[in-house]
Every structure is written in structure tokens, then in C-alpha cells.
Amino acid sequence: MTEEISHNRELWNGVNTAFTDRDGERRWLEPDLRWGLFARPESELVLLGDVAGLDVVELGCGTAGLSAWLARHGARPVGVDLSPAQLRTARRCQRRWGPEFPLVEADGEQVPLRSAVADLVVSEHGVGAWCEPERWVPEAARLLRPGGRLVFMTNSLLSALCVPDDPGPAGDRLLRGVDDVRTVRWDGGGVEHHPGHGEWVGVLGRSGFTVDALHELRPPVGAVDPEWYEIVSARWAGRWPAEDIWVARRTG
Ligand SMILES: C[S@@+](CC[C@H](N)C(=O)[O-])C[C@H]1O[C@@H](n2cnc3c(N)ncnc32)[C@H](O)[C@@H]1O
Structure with a gap:
């Protein structure tokens, strides 16, 4: 495990204690799937569609x-x-509420699963920012069967350019250049990766994907500011897209 990956592992163990242990229980019980900072419902976005089987x-x-x-x-x-x-x-939620399914402790850049095991690889603010695209996108391609889909959500490049170094929401100024956030170690935070759209298209294409869609999400009218991951306000995200969802198919 690289130093960056083990740093992020410690960070997320801490975030779990501070926030997501409690929040995770509530999210587990949501009847609809909710995407991102502004909890956009899958029933409205229809990004995954019918997943049965x-x-x-x-x-x-x-x-x-x-x-x-x-x-x-x-x-x-x-x-x-x-x-x-x-x-x-996650295991506690499985025991309390069901359903049960396999959970694997591993780095998304090196997944200990056989090749061609999946029809769909999905990630909601997971590997998109936290893993190196040149490593995790080919790994997603390896896991997918031909024709399988990759759907992932990550922060927009624009939000990464506007978030201040002190914790707090993005403002209306570019605070750094695109090269500064391609791989960035935030002060007191984790190591993240924020390529531009052109680079995403490139790495997806080289890994055998055809891009079907890029959704630049906006909050719904009346959305409230995120509770604990306050990188942008609802007002900011209403003016500029703060979250991207990529939909791609393994064709190569
Ligand atoms: C924003 S959270 C995920 C949110 C998730 N959709 C949920 O509802 O809990 C990001 C997750 O990515 C995980 N993560 C960070 N680096 C990773 C890596 N290299 N491989 C796999 N997971 C990683 C963190 O441990 C954390 O659980």
C-alpha cells in the first residue's frame, strides 16, 4: 500500500468515527438511492435503471x-x-437491517476479485476522487464483462479549484490552477485526484470504455447546505456544477 493510500485509510477511519458511522445507518434505511451532496434521488435521475439480476x-x-x-x-x-x-x-447495518452481501476490505486500485465478474461497477464519491484514475479505471474495466457499465460520481474540477485551504465552502474565485489539483494533498485532509473532463475521456477510452453520458449535477430548488462535507453550499452548486456523474460502457 502506498503512503497516500494508507494516509487516506487513516483519514476515513477518523471520518467514520466523527460522522459516517451515524449517517451511514440513516442512509442504509433510505428507501430511494440518494446521489451526492444534495441527495438527488435515483428515482428522478435514473442513472442505474433496472438492476435486478x-x-x-x-x-x-x-x-x-x-x-x-x-x-x-x-x-x-x-x-x-x-x-x-x-x-x-456496513456490517453492523447488515446484521441489524439486512440485506447481507459480501464486503471486501481492499484498495480500489487493486481489487482482489476475479476478472469479468461484474455487469456494473459503481462508485458514489468513492474511487473517483480517492484513487489514481490511471490505476482504478483499468481495474474497473478488468472487473467488468464486455458491455458492462461503469457509473461513478466525483467532485467537479471547478469545485476543487475554488475550495479554500482552510476548511470551508468554495467561493467565487479560482484559488489554484488545474495542475495543482490533478493530485492534491489537502491541508489536514486526504490525497485526492481531480483530472479535467478531457483527461477523464482519455483514461476511460484507453481502458476500453465508451462514454455514454456526463451528468453535471445541480441541487434541487430549496436544497439545504451539506451537513458535514461542506465543500460547497447549495447556492454555489446551484450556480456551478459541484458533482459529476460519468456513465460509460466497456466496449473495448
Ligand atoms: C465519500 S466516502 C463513500 C461514500 C459512499 N458512497 C457511502 O455512501 O458511504 C469515500 C469512501 O472511499 C473509501 N476509499 C478511499 N480511498 C479508497 C481506496 N483507495 N480504495 C477503496 N476505497 C477507498 C473511503 O474509505 C470511504 O469509505
């Missing part, structure tokens, strides 16, 4: 509310995450 790998599953939703809708998910604390919360 699909083999799915969720990379950076965290407390695995998304995989729980998949399992309740007839899919066979496997959740993969680096943080033992996040997976502990």
Missing part, C-alpha cells in the same frame, strides 16, 4: 447504503472499501 461491484462503498439499495432491488452487489471502520458500520 446484475452482478455489481461498488468501489469505495463506505458504509454501503448504495449496495444495500442494489441488493433490495434484486442485484448481487459486492462492496469494496479501504477503511475497516467504514466496513464495520
Whole structure:
């Protein structure tokens, strides 16, 4: 494990204790799948569609509310995450509320699963920011069967350019250049990767994917500011997209 990966592992163990252990329980029980900072419902966005019968790998599953939703809708998910604390919360939710499905403690850049095991690889603010694209995107391609889909959400490049060094929400000024956030170690935070759209298209293409869509999400009218991951306000994200969702198919 690289120093960056083990740093992020410690960070997420701490975030779990501070926030997501409690939040994860609530998210597990949500009847609809909620995407991102402003909890946009899957029933409205229809990014995954009918998942019944699909083999799915969720990379950076965290407390695995998304995989729980998949399992309740007839899919066979496997959740993969680096943080033992996040997976502990997921296991507790499985025991308390069901459904049960496999959870694997591993780095999304090197997943200990066989090739071609999945029809869908999904990640909601998981590997998109926390892993090196040149390593995790080919790994997602390896896990997918031909024709399988990759759907992942990550922070927009623009939000990474505008977030201040002190913790706090993004303002209306560019505070750094694109090269500064391609790989960035935030003060007191983790190591993240924020390529531009052109680079995403390049790495997806080289890894055998065809891009079907890029959704630049905006909050709904009346959205409230995120509770604990306050990188942008609802007002900011209403003016500039703060979150991207990529939808791609393994064609190569
Ligand atoms: C924002 S959280 C995930 C949110 C998730 N959708 C949920 O509902 O809990 C990011 C997750 O990525 C995980 N992560 C960070 N680096 C990772 C890596 N290299 N491999 C796998 N997971 C990683 C963290 O442990 C954390 O659980």
C-alpha cells in the first residue's frame, strides 16, 4: 500500500468515527438511492435503471447504503472499501437491517476479485476522487464483462479549484490552477485526484470504455447546505456544477 493510500485509510477511519458511522445507518434505511451532496434521488435521475439480476461491484462503498439499495432491488452487489471502520458500520447495518452481501476490505486500485465478474461497477464519491484514475479505471474495466457499465460520481474540477485551504465552502474565485489539483494533498485532509473532463475521456477510452453520458449535477430548488462535507453550499452548486456523474460502457 502506498503512503497516500494508507494516509487516506487513516483519514476515513477518523471520518467514520466523527460522522459516517451515524449517517451511514440513516442512509442504509433510505428507501430511494440518494446521489451526492444534495441527495438527488435515483428515482428522478435514473442513472442505474433496472438492476435486478446484475452482478455489481461498488468501489469505495463506505458504509454501503448504495449496495444495500442494489441488493433490495434484486442485484448481487459486492462492496469494496479501504477503511475497516467504514466496513464495520456496513456490517453492523447488515446484521441489524439486512440485506447481507459480501464486503471486501481492499484498495480500489487493486481489487482482489476475479476478472469479468461484474455487469456494473459503481462508485458514489468513492474511487473517483480517492484513487489514481490511471490505476482504478483499468481495474474497473478488468472487473467488468464486455458491455458492462461503469457509473461513478466525483467532485467537479471547478469545485476543487475554488475550495479554500482552510476548511470551508468554495467561493467565487479560482484559488489554484488545474495542475495543482490533478493530485492534491489537502491541508489536514486526504490525497485526492481531480483530472479535467478531457483527461477523464482519455483514461476511460484507453481502458476500453465508451462514454455514454456526463451528468453535471445541480441541487434541487430549496436544497439545504451539506451537513458535514461542506465543500460547497447549495447556492454555489446551484450556480456551478459541484458533482459529476460519468456513465460509460466497456466496449473495448
Ligand atoms: C465519500 S466516502 C463513500 C461514500 C459512499 N458512497 C457511502 O455512501 O458511504 C469515500 C469512501 O472511499 C473509501 N476509499 C478511499 N480511498 C479508497 C481506496 N483507495 N480504495 C477503496 N476505497 C477507498 C473511503 O474509505 C470511504 O469509505
